[in-house]
């Protein structure tokens with residue numbers, strides 16, 4: 001059976017395509033899902049792609065992915081900058097998490113410069129738009145190959 005990657009997306013990412021396109025691009029979340037799934041399949045991996053506006057739901061999904069998935073790609077959106085609960089959920093699981101942001105958060109408002117996720121993530125990819133998800137899939141695939 002193919003190893004599975006969870007791709008978890010936080011608040012307001014359901015609006016991608018029309019939400020602040022100058023910052024986040026014009027691709028919809030379902031187009032990003034297609035892109036990510038194709039890339040994962042090229043590595044023989046399957047994808048469980050989800051989005052929620054609810055912090056606790058993301059916590060539940062991280063806990064589930066900790067049991068059922070080989071890697072996690074997480075764009076926690078605004079919860080990145082606020083959520084100790086997401087930090088703790090990642091710290092509690094062994095599955096590697098890659099933090100992704102479409103925009104370069106360091107080139108934006110100061111309140112986006114701090115992440116509660118980065119210190120418990122394996123790595124961070126930001127500023128490459130939707131391609132960041134593809135890069136994250138490649139990173140997980142190579143980690144799984146090396147392990």
Ligand code: DQA
Nearest residue numbers: 075076077078101102103112
């Ligand atoms: C984001 C960056 C966050 O600061 C912001 O709150 C988002 C999206 C990104 O993908 O660039 O909602 O995570």
